[in-house]
Amino acid sequence: MAPPARTPFPFTAIVGQAEMKQALLLAAVEPRLGGVMVFGDRGTGKSTAVRALAGLLPPMKVVPGCRYKCAPDDRNACIEGCRDRAGKQVEESPVPFVDLPLGATEDRVVGSLDLERALATGEKRFEPGLLAKANRGFLYIDEINLLEDHLVDLLLDVAVSGTNVVEREGLSIRHPARFILVGSGNPEEGELRPQLLDRFGLSVDVRTPTDLGDRIEIVKRCDRFDRDPVAFVAEFQDSEQHTLEAIAKARKLLPRVQVEDAMLGLGAQLCSAVGADGLRGELTLLRAARAQAALAGKKHVKPHHVAEVATMALRHRLRRNVLDDTGSTARITRAIAELIPA
Amino acid sequence: MTPAGEGDTSGERWALALAAIDVLVAAGNGIGGILLRARPGPVRDAWADALNLVIPSRRLPASADAEALDGGLDLTATLASGKPVHRAGIFADASGKALVVPMAERMNAGLAARLATAIDDGCPPLVLFDEGDPEDAERERIPQGLADRLAIHIDLNAVRLDMAALIAGEAPPPPLELLAEPGAIAKDPETALAVAAAALGIASIRAPIMAVRVARAHARARVADDAINHSRPDDIEALREADMAAAAALVLGPRATRVPPPPEEEPPPPEEQPDDQPPPEEPPPPPPPSDDHQGDDQDQPEPPPFDPTDMILDAAQTALPPGLLDALAAGTMGKAPKASGSSGAKQKSITSGRPAGVRPGMPGRGARLALIETIKTAAPWQKIRPVRDDGRLAIRTDDLRIRRFVAQTQSTTIFAVDASGSAAFARLAEAKGAVELLLAEAYVKRAEVALVAFRGTEAALALPPTRSLPRAKKELAGLAGGGGTPLAAGLDMARKVAEGEKARGRTPLVVVLTDGRANVGGSAGQSPQDAALASARAFRLSGVACVFIDCSPRPRPQGAELANAMGARLVTLPRVDAKSVVAAVKAASGGAV
Numbered sequence: 001m002a003p004p005a006r007t008p009f010p011f012t013a014i015v016g017q018a019e020m021k022q023a024l025l026l027a028a029v030e031p032r033l034g035g036v037m038v039f040g041d042r043g044t045g046k047s048t049a050v051r052a053l054a055g056l057l058p059p060m061k062v063v064p065g066c067r068y069k070c071a072p073d074d075r076n077a078c079i080e081g082c083r084d085r086a087g088k089q090v091e092e093s094p095v096p097f098v099d100l101p102l103g104a105t106e107d108r109v110v111g112s113l114d115l116e117r118a119l120a121t122g123e124k125r126f127e128p129g130l131l132a133k134a135n136r137g138f139l140y141i142d143e144i145n146l147l148e149d150h151l152v153d154l155l156l157d158v159a160v161s162g163t164n165v166v167e168r169e170g171l172s173i174r175h176p177a178r179f180i181l182v183g184s185g186n187p188e189e190g191e192l193r194p195q196l197l198d199r200f201g202l203s204v205d206v207r208t209p210t211d212l213g214d215r216i217e218i219v220k221r222c223d224r225f226d227r228d229p230v231a232f233v234a235e236f237q238d239s240e241q242h243t244l245e246a247i248a249k250a251r252k253l254l255p256r257v258q259v260e261d262a263m264l265g266l267g268a269q270l271c272s273a274v275g276a277d278g279l280r281g282e283l284t285l286l287r288a289a290r291a292q293a294a295l296a297g298k299k300h301v302k303p304h305h306v307a308e309v310a311t312m313a314l315r316h317r318l319r320r321n322v323l324d325d326t327g328s329t330a331r332i333t334r335a336i337a338e339l340i341p342a
Numbered sequence: 343m344t345p346a347g348e349g350d351t352s353g354e355r356w357a358l359a360l361a362a363i364d365v366l367v368a369a370g371n372g373i374g375g376i377l378l379r380a381r382p383g384p385v386r387d388a389w390a391d392a393l394n395l396v397i398p399s400r401r402l403p404a405s406a407d408a409e410a411l412d413g414g415l416d417l418t419a420t421l422a423s424g425k426p427v428h429r430a431g432i433f434a435d436a437s438g439k440a441l442v443v444p445m446a447e448r449m450n451a452g453l454a455a456r457l458a459t460a461i462d463d464g465c466p467p468l469v470l471f472d473e474g475d476p477e478d479a480e481r482e483r484i485p486q487g488l489a490d491r492l493a494i495h496i497d498l499n500a501v502r503l504d505m506a507a508l509i510a511g512e513a514p515p516p517p518l519e520l521l522a523e524p525g526a527i528a529k530d531p532e533t534a535l536a537v538a539a540a541a542l543g544i545a546s547i548r549a550p551i552m553a554v555r556v557a558r559a560h561a562r563a564r565v566a567d568d569a570i571n572h573s574r575p576d577d578i579e580a581l582r583e584a585d586m587a588a589a590a591a592l593v594l595g596p597r598a599t600r601v602p603p604p605p606e607e608e609p610p611p612p613e614e615q616p617d618d619q620p621p622p623e624e625p626p627p628p629p630p631p632s633d634d635h636q637g638d639d640q641d642q643p644e645p646p647p648f649d650p651t652d653m654i655l656d657a658a659q660t661a662l663p664p665g666l667l668d669a670l671a672a673g674t675m676g677k678a679p680k681a682s683g684s685s686g687a688k689q690k691s692i693t694s695g696r697p698a699g700v701r702p703g704m705p706g707r708g709a710r711l712a713l714i715e716t717i718k719t720a721a722p723w724q725k726i727r728p729v730r731d732d733g734r735l736a737i738r739t740d741d742l743r744i745r746r747f748v749a750q751t752q753s754t755t756i757f758a759v760d761a762s763g764s765a766a767f768a769r770l771a772e773a774k775g776a777v778e779l780l781l782a783e784a785y786v787k788r789a790e791v792a793l794v795a796f797r798g799t800e801a802a803l804a805l806p807p808t809r810s811l812p813r814a815k816k817e818l819a820g821l822a823g824g825g826g827t828p829l830a831a832g833l834d835m836a837r838k839v840a841e842g843e844k845a846r847g848r849t850p851l852v853v854v855l856t857d858g859r860a861n862v863g864g865s866a867g868q869s870p871q872d873a874a875l876a877s878a879r880a881f882r883l884s885g886v887a888c889v890f891i892d893c894s895p896r897p898r899p900q901g902a903e904l905a906n907a908m909g910a911r912l913v914t915l916p917r918v919d920a921k922s923v924v925a926a927v928k929a930a931s932g933g934a935v
Contacts, residue, residue, distance in 0.1 A: 042490050043546030102455030208545045216536040222551040
């Protein structure tokens with residue numbers, strides 16, 4: 001649904017899809033959440049929303065000329081020694097948004113020997129792939145459930161470690177690859193392996209808007225955006241600025257948000273009540289609740305923060321019973337109602 | 343649709359298809375492109391010629407890889423000349439042209455994904471030719487993600503052109519005959535298109551958005567056309583009746599999944615529509631294209647804006663997907679046979695999978711050069727080969743090595759279930775259970791499962807090959823049982839599905855669940871049982887692995903005879919249950935499922 005113009009569609013101009021927008025905001029505030037998985041039909045504005053968020057985020061500071069977009073204040077040494085070369089210079093660069101196409105080869109994803117250099121000058125040089133490009137930004141994979149297995153394994157490894165290790169073609173390189181993984185897919189076209197699903201911090205279900213009023217509004221906004229993107233973007237300038245400030249404030253506030261023991265206990269209770277496997281669910285739940293509190297400008301996590309994020313943090317972690325058709329969302333809602341009085 | 347119904351709309355469809363070309367050119371890159379369903383033939387060629395008159399086209403083979411699209415290093419030329427030689431990609435080459443993809447239904451998922459991304463980023467307009475046989479329910483389809491992004495869908499399968507003109511080699515009629523009358527200005531066109539899309543049961547919100555873009559492009563084309571023919575150009579911002587009708591017929595109609603009830607009449611259920619009269623109402627007769635442009639009308643005062651929703655619905659119904667009404671009647675809507683064409687992995691591959699060494703060969707067509715190995719191969723010969731002037735390594739074509747990959751073999755288990763008679767419910771329930779159990783483990787091995795049910799007089803593909811548990815549950819929920827046993831039809835259908843899976847590069851395994859007693863099928867000189875035996879022998883010739891589960895309470899020799907004829911492994915399970923079926927399948931496949 002992306003418009004022909006390069007200007008991204010304003011994030012706040014997206015009609016409806018509140019849960020998806022909320023999940024993306026949480027991921028932007030707390031990159032350690034581990035990304036967002038969006039389940040849903042085609043044409044529901046998934047990629048539009050992710051692109052819009054990447055376009056909304058303030059430019060980040062990078063070391064000039066670094067191919068991995070190292071942060072100037074990052075104490076880990078860059079493999080190419082970018083900081084030694086650049087000295088104290090700092091450059092601004094937009095937050096990267098990388099689209100990983102389904103048919104991508106492993107070479108393009110992890111990077112490979114720079115053939116051009118190798119042939120022209122005989123120099124053995126690493127040509128960074130999409131993972132390097134996505135460092136400190138978003139890696140978006142549409143139809144991730146159709147991605148080839150060997151690529152999924154590879155992504156898993158990198159997403160968890162934050163480092164891409166390349167051992168091929170006589171190269172031996174490791175470079176930072178910390179990105180917010182955003183996947184999307186339609187479960188009716190094939191399932192995602194639970195191991196991969198579990199790595200995603202949040203998962204949201206998006207549905208095609210069924211409300212006719214919403215649908216009309218979407219069509220109208222897209223038409224206005226098509227005809228005059230500049231004026232349309234200007235119209236949403238204020239709300240975009242507002243969202244931007246909220247993200248910036250929340251990021252600043254996040255380290256100071258307190259999670260009291262009672263909240264830790266609540267998280268554990270909730271996870272065991274719904275039967276969410278593993279510690280990862282609990283950790284994500286509390287991190288998301290913390291980000292939620294930060295977004296709301298609060299310094300303490302309250303039970304309602306936990307309740308607000310529980311569905312997206314746990315929905316995809318419930319042990320599946322082939323013979324039980326009760327939706328995960330329903331099970332979580334029930335548990336929340338029992339544990340957290342409204 | 344029957345041929346009788348096609349004759350009525352043939353001319354309209356053709357005019358519409360030509361109008362689509364103008365819209366494509368006027369739209370720039372906002373609408374993705376055109377998906378043209380047509381068998382190769384004179385009609386499609388005439389349309390392609392008409393396209394070429396307006397915009398040059400660049401062919402893109404459905405087998406193209408990412409490197410061909412985006413360009414890259416021309417390895418052979420690079421090695422020969424000793425300095426990097428770049429090759430422009432098809433995208434760069436095609437700017438200002440339309441990218442035409444013949445046999446688009448054979449496109450692999452990777453290319454489709456790349457093209458879909460390109461559309462989002464604004465690439466040259468795409469024209470996809472879907473050459474699948476519309477009668478074949480098992481045909482390959484263009485990946486949905488891509489098809490959805492192409493605004494205009496046209497079906498030329500039903501169009502008949504004037505043979506005499508074609509034989510004489512006359513040029514196709516010039517594609518400037520837009521719906522001649524612009525009509526009145528539409529009130530609130532965005533709302534009308536959104537409402538119409540909802541009424542036609544189109545879920546994707548992309549469709550009405552595209553429809554608005556197409557309407558605007560149509561208006562631009564119309565105004566540009568008017569500017570040539572008349573002295574008085576029209577207001578480009580106003581969408582008129584003709585623009586809305588074109589958007590409805592090009593974008594909304596082909597995507598419809600239901601027929602909206604006609605307004606203010608007793609709503610007849612769509613099932614009762616006779617086959618040869620697809621639209622419940624005759625669409626408003628499009629104003630006959632006339633040479634006289636009726637300049638008088640232009641001078642009359644503008645009629646007040648009107649609400650175009652009903653008009654849009656009427657126009658959309660001229661372009662309903664063929665077979666929609668039949669499908670609605672049969673209750674089979676929403677069972678798209680296959681998500682995409684050849685998404686199955688190959689067993690050995692030079693393009694993807696896990697690396698598995700190198701072999702001599704030319705890079706290109708997806709094969710990647712193994713540089714180190716190439717240099718290693720060339721190194722020992724350097725002393726004998728003439729020294730190059732620039733002192734670089736002398737590499738010959740023989741030295742080139744390419745990488746090899748292996749992809750895991752993927753399997754499809756096809757259940758052919760006898761849904762007839764009194765035992766049907768138990769048997770079906772256990773077969774469904776087995777499908778779900780297999781799918782629950784399927785993500786590990788990427789195995790797919792399909793289910794063919796046969797009862798009454800025919801066999802049906804109740805669950806097309808899938809690895810999605812939610813989809814299997816949804817589609818198997820309403821499976822009915824009872825009736826006769828058309829065993830021959832069941833075996834034939836299972837064989838067809840299995841052969842289709844083989845063509846996708848997967849390994850099929852057929853599991854037949856029956857008591858082995860056919861009582862429907864055959865012909866005058868052939869009993870149902872003989873017909874089943876004949877089908878069984880045909881099955882054997884296809885070489886597909888098979889397990890025959892005889893689930894009659896007291897097994898009789900017919901079952902064994904059939905299994906023997908099919909070359910199948912016979913398993914007798916008088917008390918069939920899901921777990922033992924799965925165990926039998928696993929034993930037969932040697933753990934590949």
